Amino acid sequence: MEEVLGQAAKSSDFRKMTPLADEELITLYYFSSLVDGSKASEWLLQPLQEHRCAVDDAIALRACLPFQNVTFTHDPQVVETALLAGCILILLQHKDQPCLLVDVHHDSLGLRQNNETENEFSVVGPKKGFVESVDVNVHLLRTQMQVPELVVEELTIGSVSKTRVVVVYLQGVTNEELVGTIRQRLEDIDFDVLFDSSQLDQIISDHSNTPFPLFLSTERIDRVTYAIISGQVAVLANGSPYAVTGPSNFLDFFISPEDYYLPWILGSFFRLIRLTCVILSIFATPLYVAVLTFHFEVIPDNILVPLIESRMHVPFPPIIEVIFLEITIELLREAGARLPTKIGQTLGIVGGIVIGEASVRAALTSNILLIIVALAALASFTTPIFKMANTIRLIRFPFIFLAGLWGGLGIVAGFVLLMGHLLRLKSLGMPYLVPLFPFRGGNFTDSVIRASYLYTTTRSIFLRPQKLKRYSPAARREKPDED
Structure with missing residues (x-):
């Protein structure tokens, strides 16, 4: 533990603090550039000073803190990772007691509040896009798809950046083979710093020596939602306002979300x-x-x-x-x-x-x-x-x-x-050229053209979804006019 704290102490933003001025029963260590100062002062320091009697026992001290994410550990590697993620380390005077890690990271500092789409603008339809926080992006997806089958799996990529990456898919619809393939490729990545999800696009692609994009990268929530309900897998990285969806074919890159908000004849014409x-x-x-x-x-x-x-x-x-x-x-x-x-x-x-x-x-x-x-x-x-x-x-x-x-x-x-x-x-x-080659005639209703919603009731066959039917169109009946 001393080695970890000694290495961290070389940085000018690393702080050591004793909240009980007259006693050194507990000591706090943290990076001031990563923690939320107001949250730490109001929710951590004040309870520690009010419950002085509990500072001898880690379990009793945990019960006094109004935090959900509190971890007990003796592992220096866990302490190092948590400190760099915005946690405060609480060391007790008694060496036999485990140390506590309290998550008080600043979850809004440096993030933009505006999430309008800038590079994929459409005249008709929603203007909401992703931001640089993966938690906010998952929240936006869950508000769009309010079903428990929406699965979010989190990974950490980057030996230096420790970037949080999430894989999002619809259980019971997405082929498990696709999920397993993309999960394995992400877990096998050995990279230092991940700046954007577009780097994942290149690293996990089937062919790196091609100018053609093999995964669709988008900032639009509606495009990612449509990809997920169609049986594709989405990958989002913390710090990137773009999501990567796959598998993608050549025709996917010429489809605009605006096609679905216009009458099908106009949408097909523009496509x-x-x-x-x-x-x-x-x-x-x-x-x-x-x-x-x-x-x-x-x-x-x-x-x-x-x-x-x-x-x-x-x-x-x-x-x-x-x-x-x-x-x-x-x-x-x-x-x-x-x-x-x-x-x-x-x-x-x-x-x-x-x-x-x-x-x-x-x-x-x-x-x-x-x-x-x-x-x-x-x-x-x-x-x-x-x-x-x-x-x-x-x-x-x-x-x-x-x-x-x-x-x-x-x-x-x-x-x-x-x-x-x-x-x-x-x-x-x-x-890449499916449904043109191998030819899949049943998928032309939403590829070269955008057919009426009466004929787009099934998912793409080449994605091999577990559930082929998307919805059942209601029969249209003309009601007689009432006098």
């Missing part, structure tokens, strides 16, 4: 637009390079003349022209994201207009390509999940280089390689 925008964002500029470099014959005659006039004074080949504009767009996007909000918006608008206009006037690029690049950039913004949007931005560049080398053949070769890579990917052992 199809997002999937179409992915294709446009990836292949628009590579097709421009391939056509202008190798395949002039596919351009209609009425478009060929304005295209030639647009590129008449451009001294660079199409691939250099495209890379110049694409990198310019990426620079504007990164600069706008790193700067304060108002400055970033101004930079994005003014910079885009000024650089685009100046590039065309200086004959560094054609105005037609400027339109195509702008459309491709807008299309990438329609992806609801930021990680997948970044992936789409990245894989566009290999297609541009392949189009510049071999034209349409290069684009086809790149597409074959991309599909081969996607077919190899798995999330917690589940194929």
Whole structure:
């Protein structure tokens, strides 16, 4: 015990205190930066001074303290862990008595009070999101799913950070194999400091050498709730406002919670637009390079003349022209994201207009390509999940280089390689392209489109849930008008 206290005493925020001024019957040790001073003064010091007769017996002293979390121990390792978690160590004068650990950590210091979603905004639907406290996040989930079957398992990860990580699932619905797999992968982690749940996403993924996210990371409570009731597993880490859900497939990253708050026809329409925008964002500029470099014959005659006039004074080949504009767009996007909000918006608008206009006037690029690049950039913004949007931005560049080398053949070769890579990917052992491959026709009611609630009564088959039925739609009956 002396070794633990000696090591802690090297820190300037470590305190030693004797609450009974005239006697040294008990001694308190704690880190002042971790404990709640008002809670310790009102609920701990005052009872100790009022019950002086109980300070000789640890059990009697425990009965005098108005705390639920009080631990008896002789283990120095337990004492060290508890002190660093915000507990106060109470040492009695009698060495044969166990020491007491009282939990008085500051549970609100440094935490933001606002829990609105910032990066996954939706016009319709709830605006509540997670915060950096795992206890608050579990509370938010339990208020949304008020059933005893909601199981929360806690682990500690990080040899230095000792980060609390919880696994949340619905017992009787979620496949036990999935729960066991994710529990085992988390328990096997040997890491020093865990800053965010996004690190867990990468550490426990089935394939680390891929730009595609294999777990869905979100700050929205409704998205995590829907994943849990569908049979998925959620992982939350203390200090992170994001939850990780899995197993996830490719189509999950193009589903917005707003789809379920709009009529199903509108929700399906917007979902199809997002999937179409992915294709446009990836292949628009590579097709421009391939056509202008190798395949002039596919351009209609009425478009060929304005295209030639647009590129008449451009001294660079199409691939250099495209890379110049694409990198310019990426620079504007990164600069706008790193700067304060108002400055970033101004930079994005003014910079885009000024650089685009100046590039065309200086004959560094054609105005037609400027339109195509702008459309491709807008299309990438329609992806609801930021990680997948970044992936789409990245894989566009290999297609541009392949189009510049071999034209349409290069684009086809790149597409074959991309599909081969996607077919190899798995999330917690589940194929990444399901329900497209392996084909599961019964799951298309809530994947490519969002069907009516009358037809989304069952959970996804590929998740192998223990309970397939979600709900039973009530029969709609028209009541006669009453006079």
